[in-house]
Amino acid sequence: MPHVRPFRAGDETALIDICLKTADAGADATGILADDDLWGEVFVLPYVARYPDLAWVVETGDGRVAGYVVGTDDTRAFEDWFATTWWPRFAGRRPLPTGPEDERTRQDGLLAYAYGRRAGAEPFGDAYPAHLHIDLLPELQGKGWGRRLIATLVAELRERGVAGLHLVASAENTGALAFYTRLGFTPLPSHAGVQAFGMPL
Numbered sequence: 001m002p003h004v005r006p007f008r009a010g011d012e013t014a015l016i017d018i019c020l021k022t023a024d025a026g027a028d029a030t031g032i033l034a035d036d037d038l039w040g041e042v043f044v045l046p047y048v049a050r051y052p053d054l055a056w057v058v059e060t061g062d063g064r065v066a067g068y069v070v071g072t073d074d075t076r077a078f079e080d081w082f083a084t085t086w087w088p089r090f091a092g093r094r095p096l097p098t099g100p101e102d103e104r105t106r107q108d109g110l111l112a113y114a115y116g117r118r119a120g121a122e123p124f125g126d127a128y129p130a131h132l133h134i135d136l137l138p139e140l141q142g143k144g145w146g147r148r149l150i151a152t153l154v155a156e157l158r159e160r161g162v163a164g165l166h167l168v169a170s171a172e173n174t175g176a177l178a179f180y181t182r183l184g185f186t187p188l189p190s191h192a193g194v195q196a197f198g199m200p201l
Contacts (some may be wrong), residue, residue: 002140004148007048007055007068014065015048015057016040022135025172033107038094042114043133044070046086050078056152058136058145067136069149073162075125083118090114124188128164128198130157141175150183158201166198 007015016037023029023039030036047070048055058067072078096115097108104112124131132153136146157165167185169176171193181187185197
């Protein structure tokens with residue numbers, strides 16, 4: 001029987017795999033980038049490195065990790081840490097893309113996003129200082145595990161006195177957009193191609 005448990009050291013490989021297999025608007029992103037590892041280096045590994053106490057996984061009955069939620073209770077502090085501590089370790093082998101934006105590959109766009117992360121880069125962090133990333137393999141989707149993971153994170157954030165929580169999803173991931181609305185998140189003004197949501201806590 002699947003169950004939610006706290007993240008623990010050693011889960012990283014599974015989290016990278018889940019991130020990759022859900023990164024293309026909820027679908028498998030294997031092969032879309034020249035380097036599949038980039039997804040995890042941007043969207044999941046920094047969270048469990050900085051805030052392992054704000055990460056939970058769904059472990060299946062046969063001992064596999066098949067879903068996760070990760071997050072931060074202070075987006076501004078996290079983004080500064082990402083820019084000054086986390087991302088520089090990858091800069092040598094992942095240079096900032098150059099050239100016209102209309103000629104950039106999808107990997108170039110993701111790298112530009114990583115290099116551009118900093119406190120205040122997104123407007124949501126003031127009213128909704130926490131943010132999350134959540135991914136589930138198809139075998140767990142539609143069975144309440146996403147709701148359980150988010151509820152677990154929300155309970156911890158409320159215990160810490162955090163004022164609000166936000167997340168950003170691909171505008172093409174229609175299933176996820178409907179899911180967040182059902183959970184009580186409110187759509188926020190967003191950049192092209194994505195949809196942000198906020199929830200007061």
